[in-house]
Amino acid sequence: MRIGVLGAARIAPTALVRPARVVDGVEVAAVAARDRGRAEAFAAKHGVATVHGSYAELVADPSLDAVYVPLPNGKHAEWTLAALEAGRHVLCEKPFTANAAQAREVAAAAGDRVVMEAFHYRYHPVAARMAEIVHSGELGEIRRVETAMCFPLPLFSDIRYDFGLAGGSLMDAGCYAVHCLRLLSPGEPAVRSATARTLSRDRRVDRAMTAEFDLPGGATGQVRASMWSTTVFRIRARVLGERGTMTVTNFAAPQVFGRLVVTVDGHRRRERVAGEGTYTRQLRAFAAAVGGADTNLTPPADSVATMSLIDDIYTAAGLPLRP
Incomplete structure (x- = not known):
């Protein structure tokens, strides 16, 4: 190719x-x-x-x-x-x-x-394992799913803060958190509320965003995204069920200081999921898909669902959709 x-x-x-x-x-x-x-x-x-x-x-x-x-x-x-x-x-x-x-x-x-x-993280075995644990019923009925993608970007002239180029923390960092929320939820989330912290020079652009969700079955969800806020750095997914919890640190690049911890009925375990780096696995999956294999885990239909949720978050936060 x-x-x-x-x-x-x-x-x-x-x-x-x-x-x-x-x-x-x-x-x-x-x-x-x-x-x-x-x-x-x-x-x-x-x-x-x-x-x-x-x-x-x-x-x-x-x-x-x-x-x-x-x-x-x-x-x-x-x-x-x-x-x-x-x-x-x-x-x-x-x-x-x-x-x-x-x-x-x-x-x-x-x-x-x-x-x-x-979404390169989706091609690492950790993503499949996260989904397997949550959707297998091991944690019991899911009550809450929380995902976060926060890192510092204090250079406000960066194009990632440019409204005309579809910038904002939810777009750049938060899209990972939104996608991971969808992966781990018991069904498609619905936005309940959202709060943005915006740039002083352009109130259309979010430097941080927190959104709350209603999930199927009565569960709730939360997405946190930030490129500049009091939460300097956090890349995490956390799922709470009636029997226990799963916490994944650095789900976006688990080959770098990633950690997956599960606690069920009071018993705690840490899992190590081996695998090549996320970008290598993503490219291998892309090449295989071009060759006719069924390896595309993030096709356009999935992207439409993610972007629809991002639009809903911006609307709930009182901000315009990205142009």
Whole structure:
């Protein structure tokens, strides 16, 4: 599989270039950036053979099988659609699009091409094990699911705070927490309330968000997202059942200081779930899906559900949907 990169993004080496070196049959074959000089520097550093003069030129390259889209949030739908129109498969960084309407548009355009949202954590065995523990009934009837993705980003000029590029803590950090809440809930969550802490210079942009949910069966849920708040760092999933609890530290990248602890009927155990890094497993799953395997765990239908919930959170918080 020959894949091209749209944009010399900081995440690209970690998410794609280095994993491609160990995943058989995958070649990062081309790159394009707004600044050709940046693309050339990226290509030279990472051994990419072809530099294209524009995004449009890259997606039209007939030698490519797939396109990786790590552009700012507000550009995801535009260039995923362009790649699909050109007949390419797409690995698109999270969040899938700026809003649910765009997600539905991409889903309708996908056809028989593989479109995978890059929630890389979902491809690690820890994600499957979390879901297995919760949905097996081991914890008893689920009463509450809490997920959090909080980290510090005090540089408020960063594009992740740009409303016009679909920025905000819920989009950048919180989309992981929303997706994980959906994975561990007994059914699709419904937003009950949401509270945002916004930037002083742009009240449309959340630097932190807390949302409460009603879950099927009478359970409740909570999502916490932050790029700047009193909660400096927290990446965690916690599920409370009538018989016990499950707590997962760093569910987003469990290969780095990850921990899964289960307490049932007073008995506590810690589980170690081995596996390659999340990005390597994600790329392997993407390549297999392009080859016809049923390995896409984050297809457009899943993305539509996640983006719909994000829209509902913004609405409940009294903020506009991302453009």
